[in-house]
Amino acid sequence: MSKDTGPAPVTHVDLTASFEESGVRDVLRELDEALIGLAPVKSRIRETAALLLVDKARQQMGLATGTPTLHMSFTGNPGTGKTTVALKMADLLHRLGYVRKGHLVTVTRDDLVGQYIGHTAPKTKEVLKKAMGGVLFLDEAYYLYRPENERDYGQEAIEILLQVMENNRDDLVVILAGYPDRMDRFFASNPGFRSRIAHHIEFPDYSDAELLQISETMLAQQSYALDPQARAAMAEYITTRRAQPHFANARSVRNALDRARLRQANRLFNEAKGPIDAATLSTITEADIRASRVFRGGLDVERGPQRTAAA
DSSP states (O other), X not given: OOOOOOSOOOOOOOHHHHHHHXXXXXXXXXXXXXXXXXXXXXXXXXXXXXXXXXXXXXXXXXXXXXOOOOOEEEEEOTTSSHHHHHHHHHHHHHHTTSSSSOOEEEEOHHHHOOSSTTTHHHHXXXXXXXXXXXXXXEETGGGGOOTTOTTOSHHHHHXXXXXXXXHTTTTXXXXXXXXXXXXXXXXXXXXXXXXXXXXXXXXXXXXXXXXXXXXXXXXHHTTOEEXXXXXXXXXXXXXXXXXXXXXXXXXXXXXXXXXHHHHHHHHHHHHOOSOOOHHHHTEEOHHHHHXXXXXXXXXXXXXXXXXXXXX
């Protein structure tokens, strides 16, 4: 009687079938639907997915392979979709079997660094415990390192994080994010991070046309629309606002639309003399856009509630 030696080794792998079965196509489609533009970023995500699918195929064939280093750096200005991409990346890694849970834990320096001796280590370890099996997204990572303050506890958090990134890379993926120039200085000051980051992805600013499309998509998601004159005014708003300080791409557009909806609600409340229809309730007009301080040379930073009952 012959001895059972187990299943025969895999000699061929259908990468197309593996791609379909993994659900990666769904993640990439959702990424396309969630974010306008960002072609270089989406290309890098697809390349990463291809790398991991090939890595899985090599494992099935028994070819020499180790746990790939998947820690990443996302660099770009605010409002360019870094958090959204991190969320999709967590889903993609989970579908491919590289993380157990696929959840995303988003943190900043304040979530890791304590205010007194003995406080930082337990804070950092608690965050890492929550992130295990998924992705830890550390926004504005450079704030961990403050060399000008000798009594700062950020270095302790850095040392713990580096150790976990090395020893638990089969159960945790860390994504560091922030402004490009500050991240460059951060990596230069902390070579341990640079050596552990395999994937550096740059997020470009959106073009004016992309931001206008984003604004219309944001409104459509809430059953609003710009009339033709308002659309032209919004295009002018985007160009003018971009030239001002503290511009944050899609984030600034979202804030502008919240204020436009507030103005629309107040306008309708003050002007309505009788019943109004759904189209009126759902239309943003030129007046709602041009009331912004941006058109008078100021910043669009009106104070007050962002949402009203009429909105």
